[in-house]
Amino acid sequence: QSVLTQPPSVSAAPGQRVTISCSGSSSNIRNTYVSWYQHLPGTAPRLLIFETDKRPSGIPGRFTGSKSGTTATLAITGLQTGDEADYYCGTWDFSLKTDVFGTGTKVTVL
Amino acid sequence: QVQLQESGPGLVKPSETLSLTCTVSGDSISSDYYWAWVRQSPGKGLECIGGVHHGGMDYYTPSLKSRVTISLDTSNNQFSLRLTSVTASDAAIYFCARRIPNLNWFDSWGQGTLVTVSS
Numbered sequence: 001q002s003v004l005t006q007p008p009s010v011s012a013a014p015g016q017r018v019t020i021s022c023s024g025s026s027s028n029i030r031n032t033y034v035s036w037y038q039h040l041p042g043t044a045p046r047l048l049i050f051e052t053d054k055r056p057s058g059i060p061g062r063f064t065g066s067k068s069g070t071t072a073t074l075a076i077t078g079l080q081t082g083d084e085a086d087y088y089c090g091t092w093d094f095s096l097k098t099d100v101f102g103t104g105t106k107v108t109v110l
Numbered sequence: 111q112v113q114l115q116e117s118g119p120g121l122v123k124p125s126e127t128l129s130l131t132c133t134v135s136g137d138s139i140s141s142d143y144y145w146a147w148v149r150q151s152p153g154k155g156l157e158c159i160g161g162v163h164h165g166g167m168d169y170y171t172p173s174l175k176s177r178v179t180i181s182l183d184t185s186n187n188q189f190s191l192r193l194t195s196v197t198a199s200d201a202a203i204y205f206c207a208r209r210i211p212n213l214n215w216f217d218s219w220g221q222g223t224l225v226t227v228s229s
Contacts, residue, residue, distance in 0.1 A: 002155055002157075033213055033214045035214060035215035035216070037156075042222075043221060044114075044219040044220055045216075045219045047216065050210075050213070050215040051213060088155060088156050090158075090214065090216070097169060097172075098160065098169055098170065098171040099148075099158035099214065101156040101157065101158065102155065104156070
């Protein structure tokens with residue numbers, strides 16, 4: 001149902017790097033900013049990346065965002081056990097005229 | 111620092127109306143933000159319901175638009191969600207959030223409130 005597609009899960013050992021893709025279309029990602037959120041069940045989602053590649057204060061540089069065409073990517077380097085969570089991309093869809101989120105990706109630290 | 115807190119009944123009967131309130135502290139709902147609702151159905155991802163701005167602008171996701179109203183209560187610095195004719199598919203965790211106008215991101219969220227739909 002979501003217009004943004006993410007892999008269901010990614011995993012890596014502590015200290016390694018993972019990337020999460022967010023695939024959209026010309027109605028959304030290609031033509032506007034993307035944001036990323038970290039969500040632990042039972043807590044408030046946390047903004048990690050805004051305006052595609054900017055980090056709010058307090059978010060470590062291990063989290064980086066980028067975009068190419070209709071796909072946005074979140075990279076997490078130096079993976080830590082505390083990074084285990086669900087991650088969502090988000091953006092505006094010009095056809096639907098609403099905010100849309102990705103399907104979500106569960107990050108597991110092996 | 112802005113804080114948002116959802117409140118409302120945790121159980122709603124099918125065909126009835128779901129009503130939730132978000133209490134905002136640390137900011138005024140008359141400031142230049144959208145005040146929005148997002149939900150997460152069991153085992154699913156996030157779904158934006160819609161948002162409103164004190165200047166009168168609003169938006170709603172098309173699949174819910176006919177059943178949803180989001181309104182601001184400036185006297186109590188709260189905003190509310192009203193979803194009519196609920197069905198089992200409306201059972202979800204409902205989050206309220208603050209959204210930056212024109213820039214597509216939500217910078218502050220509540221912790222969410224679980225709503226069950228059952229007779």
